[in-house]
Amino acid sequence: MITGKNYIGNRLSALGNKTYRTFNPKLNIENEHTFIEASQDEIDEAAALAAEAFKTFRTISGDRKATFLRAIADGILDLGDALIDTYCSETGLPKGRAEGERGRTVFQLRTFADLVEEGSWVEASIDTALPDRTPMPKPDLRKMSIPIGPIVVFGASNFPLAYSTAGGDTAAALAAGCPVIVKSHPMHAGTGELVASAVVKAAKDTGMPNGVFSNLNSSGIEVGQQLVQHPEVKGVGFTGSIRGGRALYDLAAQRDEPIPVFAEMGSINPVVLLPRGLKKDKDKWAATYANSITLGTGQFCTNPGLLLGIKGDDLDEFVQKLADEIIKIEPSCMLHPNIVGAYEKNKSKALEQPALSVVADYDGGVAENHARQALTTVDGASFLNNPTLHQEVFGPFSMVVQCKDVKELETVISKLEGQLTGTLIATDDEVKEHRSLMEALQNRVGRIIFNGVPTGVEVCPSMTHGGPYPASTDSRFTAVGIHSIKRWVRPFSFQDWPNGLLPDELKNENPLGIGRLVNGEWTHAKIR
Secondary structure (H helix, E strand, O other): OOOOOEEEOOEEEOOOOOEEEEEEOOOOEEEEEEEEOOOHHHHHHHHHHHHHHHHHHOOOOHHHHHHHHHHHHHHHHHOHHHHHHHHHHHHOOOHHHHHHHHHHHHHHHHHHHHHHHHOHHHOOEEEOOEOOOOOOOEOOEEEEEEEOOOEEEEOOOOOOOOOOOOOHHHHHHHHHOOOEEEEOOHHHHHHHHHHHHHHHHHHHHOOOOOOOEEEEOOOOOHHHHHHHHOOOOOEEEEEOOHHHHHHHHHHHHOOOOOOOEEEEOOOOOEEEEOHHHHHHOHHHHHHHHHHHHHHHHHOOOOOOOEEEEEOOHHHHHHHHHHHHHHHHOOOOEOOOHHHHHHHHHHHHHHHOOOOOEEEEEOOOOOOOOEOOOEEEEEEHHHHHOOHHHHOOOOOOEEEEEEEOOHHHHHHHHHOOOOEEEEEEEOOHHHHHHOHHHHHHHHOOEEEEEEOOOOOOOOOOOOOOOOOOOOOEOOOOOOOOOHHHHHHHEEEEEEEOOOHHHOOHHHOOOOOOOOOEEEOOEEEOOOOO
């Protein structure tokens, strides 16, 4: 049931005087439910509850946290069609996408449950004492990861489930032992409240402390700003625009106690088309990339917005085939009129740039809030000299940069901003011949795809979803997969502590049976 209220810990609250509604872009009408934006008092209460909950939650065993995370996953599934219907009404996305994203969200929660239940994720490291060492004795040192405190998670517009209320950031933070306050995204507040109700029920049912989770409504930027500046908040997770992420990063840095902001932001995901690899399968790659560029109306952070190749007949043929394939695809609905408006504005700005040629621009009739896909091309020198062409156009838009030779191609790659992904369409021999080009690409991205498409982010331990700024604010971390838990912990060492007073993870007898680095060797054994 959607109430439009905020979850302040385990209770519903509506003290604010600002209200708003979500929007159905498919029907081009407002949805029925009214949401009440969180007040300053509610923000303060949620933060105070989270800080108090942290005292207990940080010490809860991996087994109990796993039970909590699995209960959240089960609760999300128990929401059934109500969740799917609300998701579709607030996004214009099809039922299949909603069900797929729900499945991914549940999988993430259960994966983190498995992680904390097993326990080795804390990276326990033990160096035992050498009291007889000369000229100075060596102390006993034992290190492990500990949670940093209450985390604020910002819901993402384009992933109402997998990157929002109980998405990857929330799952990782809870797994680490950090309470979470979600700043719900105004475009899918109903979806957010339904998921929040499942999280709160799971917290109650599994005996988690009140305040381990809160969900706050917000129609604008004020609630988010207040949360990031709140002294009880110790970290931030954000998925969205460069402008939004950077603003939060700067706010956090200006606090008396600066805190980390892990923001996954813009990316145009360059695709490098080397001649022999392209020539081999021009038709296949044209059809494949037409679908990738328009998938989800281009509203993915891994959308291939930039294709880089070397001038020649094969590239010309590919560009024409890609244009033909893109125009065949029926335009689809974007998430909100504001996103459609931003897409059209940014597309128009790109199309106004000198030397840019339009090779495909869907000119048929479209329904309200549907985006017309476009493909453009420009020469390498013009691209290098025009920073505007380097900027993301969020939506079904891509640009082909035609470089005069490999040297210019490598220069273009090296001048790009940081990206989430890069892709190579090439033969094995071409990669061997152009190692410096591949290394230039590696220097600008967090993940390289070989002969594929960047759209699609597998949730697994080997996935890196992040990259050099501005793809993310810290390229050392991933926002996807079990290793994303490392964002919400810090290393902590115990020196010369009595064995009985140590955490179980660091005791000689290894009661949890976890893997540990003991005197330089990885082992599950006890210390004798």
